[in-house]
Amino acid sequence: MNAHSFFWECESPPQCFIRQKFTRRTADLSAKQDKRSRILQAAVKVFAEKGFYNAKVAEIARKAGVADGTIYLYFKNKDEILILIFEEEMERVIAHVRAEVEQEGNVVAKLRRFVQTHLKFVRKNPKLAQVFQLELRQSNKFIKEYTGSSLKEYLNIIGQLVEEGQAKGVIRTDLHPGLVKRALFGALDEIATHWLLLKNGRYDLNQSAEEIADIFIRGITAEPPHEQHS
Amino acid sequence: MNAHSFFWECESPPQCFIRQKFTRRTADLSAKQDKRSRILQAAVKVFAEKGFYNAKVAEIARKAGVADGTIYLYFKNKDEILILIFEEEMERVIAHVRAEVEQEGNVVAKLRRFVQTHLKFVRKNPKLAQVFQLELRQSNKFIKEYTGSSLKEYLNIIGQLVEEGQAKGVIRTDLHPGLVKRALFGALDEIATHWLLLKNGRYDLNQSAEEIADIFIRGITAEPPHEQHS
Amino acid sequence: MNAHSFFWECESPPQCFIRQKFTRRTADLSAKQDKRSRILQAAVKVFAEKGFYNAKVAEIARKAGVADGTIYLYFKNKDEILILIFEEEMERVIAHVRAEVEQEGNVVAKLRRFVQTHLKFVRKNPKLAQVFQLELRQSNKFIKEYTGSSLKEYLNIIGQLVEEGQAKGVIRTDLHPGLVKRALFGALDEIATHWLLLKNGRYDLNQSAEEIADIFIRGITAEPPHEQHS
Amino acid sequence: MNAHSFFWECESPPQCFIRQKFTRRTADLSAKQDKRSRILQAAVKVFAEKGFYNAKVAEIARKAGVADGTIYLYFKNKDEILILIFEEEMERVIAHVRAEVEQEGNVVAKLRRFVQTHLKFVRKNPKLAQVFQLELRQSNKFIKEYTGSSLKEYLNIIGQLVEEGQAKGVIRTDLHPGLVKRALFGALDEIATHWLLLKNGRYDLNQSAEEIADIFIRGITAEPPHEQHS
DNA sequence: GATGAATGAGCTTTCATTCAT
DNA sequence: GATGAATGAAAGCTCATTCAT
Numbered sequence A, B, C, D: 001m002n003a004h005s006f007f008w009e010c011e012s013p014p015q016c017f018i019r020q021k022f023t024r025r026t027a028d029l030s031a032k033q034d035k036r037s038r039i040l041q042a043a044v045k046v047f048a049e050k051g052f053y054n055a056k057v058a059e060i061a062r063k064a065g066v067a068d069g070t071i072y073l074y075f076k077n078k079d080e081i082l083i084l085i086f087e088e089e090m091e092r093v094i095a096h097v098r099a100e101v102e103q104e105g106n107v108v109a110k111l112r113r114f115v116q117t118h119l120k121f122v123r124k125n126p127k128l129a130q131v132f133q134l135e136l137r138q139s140n141k142f143i144k145e146y147t148g149s150s151l152k153e154y155l156n157i158i159g160q161l162v163e164e165g166q167a168k169g170v171i172r173t174d175l176h177p178g179l180v181k182r183a184l185f186g187a188l189d190e191i192a193t194h195w196l197l198l199k200n201g202r203y204d205l206n207q208s209a210e211e212i213a214d215i216f217i218r219g220i221t222a223e224p225p226h227e228q229h230s
Numbered sequence E: 001g002a003t004g005a006a007t008g009a010g011c012t013t014t015c016a017t018t019c020a021t
Numbered sequence F: 001g002a003t004g005a006a007t008g009a010a011a012g013c014t015c016a017t018t019c020a021t
Helices: A003-009 A013-017 A027-050 A057-064 A068-074 A078-102 A107-124 A126-133 A140-145 A149-167 A177-197 A205-220 B003-009 B013-017 B027-050 B057-064 B068-074 B078-102 B107-124 B126-133 B140-145 B149-167 B177-197 B205-220 C003-009 C027-050 C057-064 C068-074 C078-102 C107-124 C126-133 C140-145 C149-167 C177-197 C205-220 D003-009 D013-017 D027-050 D057-064 D068-074 D078-102 D107-124 D126-133 D140-145 D149-167 D177-197 D205-220
Strands: none
Touching: A027 A057, A027 A068, A027 A078, A027 A126, A057 A068, A078 A107, A078 A126, A078 A140, A078 A149, A107 A126, A107 A149, A107 A177, A107 A205, A126 A177, A149 A177, A177 A205, A177 B177, A177 B205, A205 B177, A205 B205, B027 B057, B027 B068, B027 B078, B027 B126, B057 B068, B078 B107, B078 B126, B078 B149, B107 B126, B107 B149, B107 B177, B107 B205, B126 B177, B149 B177, B177 B205, C027 C057, C027 C068, C027 C078, C027 C126, C057 C068, C078 C107, C078 C126, C078 C149, C107 C126, C107 C149, C107 C177, C107 C205, C126 C177, C149 C177, C177 C205, C177 D177, C177 D205, C205 D177, C205 D205, D027 D057, D027 D068, D027 D078, D027 D126, D057 D068, D078 D107, D078 D126, D078 D140, D078 D149, D107 D126, D107 D149, D107 D177, D107 D205, D126 D177, D149 D177, D177 D205
């Protein structure tokens, strides 16, 4: 089990998905980081439960165990909390997904692993996933002003795999990678949203991952998919 | 050009997507319908531009050319406006999509037509599409209380095609129709959202439709897709 | 049974306490009067049930079976309805109470009869009484602008009896009639209000009338009360 | 002059009728109490001037020198301000009246003192008295939901005196204490209201107190009133 | 840095009144 | 006269944000 797996397998996400950026050197620094983390963790919960607009800063503060005003020492405003949750977590998610994908030897297996890893994240971090999928869209500042590279970078993991596959002749060259990446992401997103709204799932996301992967791999590979020897 | 095509091809959506339910018999009825329609049309615009929470009832009223209070003669509250936009339009969209799909002779062609029709709607009614895709999720009442059959019904158009295809041996039986329908819908939704956020499109949604259709049809059909003789 | 007794004894007050001012000459006039009456009757009910400020003009209209706007053909505004209910009814009440009181031969018996008649009215017309006692005080226009002579006139029935009694040596001359009349009226009002708020009475207002009368007659008569030969 | 007399004699009621509950220990506590007090004081004024329904929260805030929102840090809503004014003041009034009454040696003198004290309060705190008498009845929540023990307790001061008098044979036993207390209270209330509406009095409330007391004492005592040796 | 009381702009919704028909 | 759809001013209340301590 490596560093990443701890994160992904943890059953109590709040304790792990906001991490300490630097090695703690002093108790003060540590306390500071704690406070920031606690606010972000609390925000994830409240956003997930209430939605962005109905989430009250006061409630986030209460859940984080800090004063209302303290939040504004760490974040410019409510929108920024949301955006930072997204950016910081995406950074981690991207690193993790990249590492997972790299463990596979060929493009098709990498795509399959991507799909598996994406839905595993949703399963392990449902509240965070809900914030990513539903609440982010409620912030005007996010949708209209945010030109976040994180999301693009995440999508590009798929895009690059597609391009790589096209270069190797494994993936049909008549498809736009930019479209494929969005189509796959959209499919995963919708499956995940449905699972989340069903109160964390009556059905098996792992099974869904296999089906989605199958559909896309068959759909985009150049030949009738002989996955084993791409 | 039939009745439907007028709707789908119109370049000024507001004038056509809210229709008169009954043949106008008196000027009064007409005026009344006009007012209700104008409010809904105005709401679509404002919701699309500002988002649900930042949309002010006063602005909807101004855009509709009515007084603030008038809105409450036709709708119970702001949430209800959103929900009614959705319900009334979905009803139409479903009927239209069904009619389009029925014009094709086989399951695969029907799926392709579904994809084409979906993205055509987005292209022709961008603001409405944006409300469907983004703003609806901002209304708590919508997300948490609305068990809308409209959306389910829409998804079921795909679901039924999949089941039909599976029965006929055209579509792989190892896939869950419930998953396929969401995966396809999610893919289309994501493509559409991206196109909408790009300020109505630098690229060709028609082309995207073909690619998406190709991917899914290849992905879910039982044999290497010989689309022509399903 | 005379004309008055019909009014006072009626068990369904709404039908009788708003009367036709003039002999009907035409059906139109009659209809007109009906409409005005119906509005006043409806207003009494709604004011009594909801209180003046929470009474909606639209509800009065609905209960009266007329359109909202129609009310403004008969009354200047909501306050005026209240004031006119008061004035018109007080006119009748005063006439009735005077007639009752005149049937008695001496001042003390007249006072006793006043008390009895007042509480009998409350018992027979609880909604109207409630409007008189509670809702009238909610209308600013009533309290601050109304220099109604009706109420003064009603109070003066007592005041005149007191003065008459003082002139005849039956009532102590060290009391101000202006104070006695208010004290007695206030006592009756409080008893009535309590009875009304108790949902029209667990206890016997007739008995209360006798006690109140006893207290005041003893309290204000010059000699130990020999009521029989004043 | 004792602690109470300061309250009752003060010429600037607002400064005294909202008191500091605890000895101030810190400036913070003091400021907090001040703010709450200032709001209540301002509310009394505005309610008295405008009536409950026409009193605007914004005006109370302005008069109290706080922001609109601050009021909601101390009170749940407008109705609660009214109810708390009533409850907190009644508590004080009851204590004061009890203390006054206890200074007298016999039931008759106690009743007289009650009457004097009641009207003295009205004279010294006209705005508060007006709120008690007029505005409280405008709040639906007050009338319909408030089962205030304060008012009952106040009325019971009279009721207990009457019972005590009956037990001692001083007061007629054929009278219901529950009726006597309401009759006396109603009489005082009406006198007070009239005095208040006359813009704080053309006539002498002290004189009125003596007359009211005389009437009731004569009216309810068992023997021709020889007040001196009850 | 941390606090949390205070702020006040801004919102939805209501409803007495009007007026075109 | 009668209607009732339309009006639009008005106000209670919320809550993100600030700032004195």
